[in-house]
Amino acid sequence: MSEHSPQEIRAEALESLLVERGFLTGEDVDESIEVYSERVGPMNGARVVAKAWVDPDFRVRLLADATSAIEPFEFQGGEVQKLVVVENTPAVHNVVVCTLCSCYPWALLGLPPTWYKDPAYRSRIVREPRRVLVEFGLSVPDGKEVRVWDSSAEVRYLVLPERPAGTDDLDEAALAALVSREAMIGVAVL
Amino acid sequence: MTARDPSGQDSLLLDSQLAPPMANGEVLFDAPWQGRVFGMARVLAEAGYFTWDEFRAHLIREIGVWDRSASDTEYHYYDHFLAALQALIEEKQLLNPALLEDRVRTFADRPHGHDH
CATH class of the missing domain: 3.90.330.10 (Nitrile hydratase alpha /Thiocyanate hydrolase gamma)
Structure with a gap:
C-alpha cells in the first residue's frame, strides 16, 4: 500500500498512542475484531x-x-x-x-x-x-x-x-x- | 455509500449492497482501519474507560451533523465512527488532543511507500 487515507493515518496514530499509554494492546484490538467477524453473526x-x-x-x-x-x-x-x-x-x-x-x-x-x-x-x-x-x-x-x-x-x-x-x-x-x-x-x- | 441528490431525495442502491443472506465471515469493513477503530472502541468500552451508551451518544451526534447538513458529500459511516471515538477519548481525557495531532502529522509525513 502506498497511499494512506487521512482516516487511516488518524486511526493508526490513535492506536499507537493508546498502546503507548497502556489503554489497550494491538492484540486486544485483533481479538475484538475476530469476535465480531467470526464468532457472532446471523x-x-x-x-x-x-x-x-x-x-x-x-x-x-x-x-x-x-x-x-x-x-x-x-x-x-x-x-x-x-x-x-x-x-x-x-x-x-x-x-x-x-x-x-x-x-x-x-x-x-x-x-x-x-x-x-x-x-x-x-x-x-x-x-x-x-x-x-x-x-x-x-x-x-x-x-x-x-x-x-x-x-x-x-x-x-x-x-x-x-x-x-x-x-x-x-x-x-x-x-x-x-x-x-x-x-x-x-x-x-x- | 449514499449521496444526497439535489432534489433532497436520497438515492437508494440497496440491491448492489445486499450481502449473501447467510454470509458469515463476510467483509465487514471496507478498509482495515475501520476494523481497528471499531476494535479500539470495543476494547476501551469493555475495559470501562467509557460505556457503550456514551460512545453511542457521540456517534449519534456525529451522524446527526451529517444528516442535518445540506452537504452533498458522500456518507461514510466509519468516518463518523472515528470522529465519535476521538471526541470521546478527548472528553474522557485519555489522550491529549495536541499529542494526537502531532502523531497524525508525524505519520502523514512518513516517506511515500512506508509500510509496516
Whole structure:
C-alpha cells in the first residue's frame, strides 16, 4: 500500500498512542475484531428463530422476554441486554431500523450491513416502508400491516419470520439454515 | 455509500449492497482501519474507560451533523465512527488532543511507500 487515507493515518496514530499509554494492546484490538467477524453473526439469530419454530414453549418465552430466553445460548457480542423479538404473522410484517445511528443486536446478527447504516435506509424505511421493501424485492400485500421498529439506545429488535410452508419434515438445524439475516431484520421473508 | 441528490431525495442502491443472506465471515469493513477503530472502541468500552451508551451518544451526534447538513458529500459511516471515538477519548481525557495531532502529522509525513 502506498497511499494512506487521512482516516487511516488518524486511526493508526490513535492506536499507537493508546498502546503507548497502556489503554489497550494491538492484540486486544485483533481479538475484538475476530469476535465480531467470526464468532457472532446471523447464524446465531437463525438458531434462535429455528428453535422458536419447533419449540412452542421457547417461542412464548422469546416473545415475552427475549433477553432471558436467549441466555442459555451464551452468545458473545452483546447488544442484547434489552432484546425484543417481534413476530411476523399473516396479518403483520415487521421491519427494524435504527434511525439515529446503527443500533443492532450484535450477538444475534453480528455487525450490521452497510445499507442498514446508510442515511437512505434510516430515513426512508420510516417514511415509506412499503416502497423501500419493494426495492429489497419484498412486496407486502395491501391488507397486511407493516410495523417499523426504531431501535433506541436501549432496545434491540429481531424479527421472527414466518416459518416457510413445506418445512414440516425439517429438523431444527435444517430450519436454521433457511433463515437469512435480511429476514431477521424484516427486509425479506422466507 | 449514499449521496444526497439535489432534489433532497436520497438515492437508494440497496440491491448492489445486499450481502449473501447467510454470509458469515463476510467483509465487514471496507478498509482495515475501520476494523481497528471499531476494535479500539470495543476494547476501551469493555475495559470501562467509557460505556457503550456514551460512545453511542457521540456517534449519534456525529451522524446527526451529517444528516442535518445540506452537504452533498458522500456518507461514510466509519468516518463518523472515528470522529465519535476521538471526541470521546478527548472528553474522557485519555489522550491529549495536541499529542494526537502531532502523531497524525508525524505519520502523514512518513516517506511515500512506508509500510509496516
